[in-house]
Amino acid sequence: MDAADDLLTRPYDVYQRLRTTSPVHRITGTDGQPAWLVTRFDDVRAALADPLLSLDKTHARKGSYRGLSLPPALDANLLNMDPPDHTRLRRLVGRAFTQRRVEHLRAPIRATADQLLGALGEHGTTDLIASYAAPLPITVICDLLGVPGSYRRDFRAWTSALIAPDPDHPxxxxxxxxxxxxxxTELMAHKRREPADDLLTDLIAVRDTEGDRLTEDELMSLVFLILFAGYENTVQLIGNAVLALLQHPDQMALVRKDPSRIPTAVEELARYEGPALLAIRRFPIRDVTIGGVRIPAGETILLSLSAANRDPDRFPDPDRLDLGRDATGHLALGHGIHYCLGAPLARAETEIALAALLERFEDLELTEKEPRWRPSLRARGLLDLPVRYRGTRPSS
Known part of the structure; x- marks a missing residue:
């Protein structure tokens, strides 16, 4: 696809052109293999919930784009599964991410946010990704799983290597x-030696006492996905939201004046600058027609969440950030049975992160150094977010 470079730097402009010319395009994936790109809201939403579109790579036709390849111990996760296996695994962890459970986490999340912001001092400059947007979600998800402090490694370096590979370091x-x-492998062994009252211990207990419900590869893959997705998507959601507000001071002023607007603001921010450009690839189990285009069984379908969320037929004047907009129904966190498992937690963390940031910093602005976007055709996130802050005040 000739527009690949533009997709890295101006994705919404490219998607607008593609969406206008045709709802579905034949493209080349990052591995050089062909795929179909779907760009319009109604088509993307319907495809996300279509049982004929499988996430199981065994349905992929030879020579089609298949996405990231992982070893079996990490690959047996929800992003590669259909029902009934998907249903079985999701049920095992779903209780940890319900709205009710997340509400109990709000106080500790706010305490972590305040601690991180308090470490920044009275005034100065900082990379808000490294100092705030990244450590907050990793602390929350590690606490939820029960990952000891000594095991909290540099996940960002690992995830960056997978999401945005460095061409100079293949x-x-x-x-x-x-x-x-x-x-x-080391973490699983540690938790078996020293079980505790946490999600990881609970999952290990299911595996060790009820092996017919969870294989060893599924256990490790599940923990990998919870850490990987639960951390990375929220980093991007928080960072993107802060940047959007800094670039739209009139909208930032609205939530400063009335913090009760933050939950609805997060929905519009997610629509406007969500954490993912594309959903996980799908493979039709038989020939399907999307947007009037026939797609043979086994070929790869890529659903553009960001293009759908900027579709003017669904969201009028979509390239304008409007915190007064009803953005309900956006697709930033997916739709259907594969809707983001951690969506309630991601929303809560973003709401709390914004509230704490705006409450503590009366004066927050971008520095002269331009924020850098991660060079990825799938994820939409910042490498850094250089800001200047002045006039801090302690959290209430």
Whole structure:
């Protein structure tokens, strides 16, 4: 696809052109294999919930784009499964991410946010990704799972190597996968030696006492996915939201004046600058027609969440950030049975992160250094967010 470079730097402009010319396009994936790109809201939403579109790579036709390849111990996760296996695994962890459970986590999340912001001092400059948007979610998800402090490694380096491979270091992705596999193997062994009252211990107990419900590969893959997705997507959601507000001071002023608007603001911020450009690839189990285009069984379908969320037929004037907009129904966190498992937690963390940031910093602005976007065709997130802050005040 000739627009690949533009997709890295101006994704919404490219998607607008594609969406206008045709709802579905034949493209080339990052591995050089062909795929179909779907761009319009109604088509993307319907496809996300279509049982004919499988996440199981065994349905992929030879020569089609298949996405990231992981070893079996990390690959047996929810992003590669259909019912009934998907239903079985999701049920095992779903209780940890219900709205009710998340509400109990709000106080500790706020305490962590205040601690991170308090460490920044009275005034100065900081990379808000490194100092705030990244450590907050990893602390929350590690606390939820029960990952000891001594095991909290540099997940961001690993996930960056997978999401945005460095062309100058082609072995980085393989090295990251090997490091993660070693890490999770060591972590599982540690938790078996020293069980505790946490989600990871509970999952290990299910595996060790009810092996017919959870295989060893599924256990490790599940923990990998919870850490990987629960951390990375929220980093991007928080960072993107803060940048959007800094770039739209009139909208920031609205939530400063009335913090009760933050939950609805988060929905519009997620629509406007969500954490993912594309959903996980799908493979039709038989020939399907999307947007009037026939797609043969086994070929790869890529659903553009960001293009759908900027579709003017669903959201009028979609390129304008409007915190007064009803953004209900956006697709930033997916739709259907594969809707983001951690969505309630991601929303809560983003709401709390914004509230704490705006409450503590009366004066927050971008520095002269431009924020850098991660060079990825799938994820939408910042490498850094250089800001200047002045006039801090302690949290109430």
């Amino acid at each position: 072995q980085a992705a393989k090295e990251a996968i090997a490091a993660m596999l070693d890490f999770f």
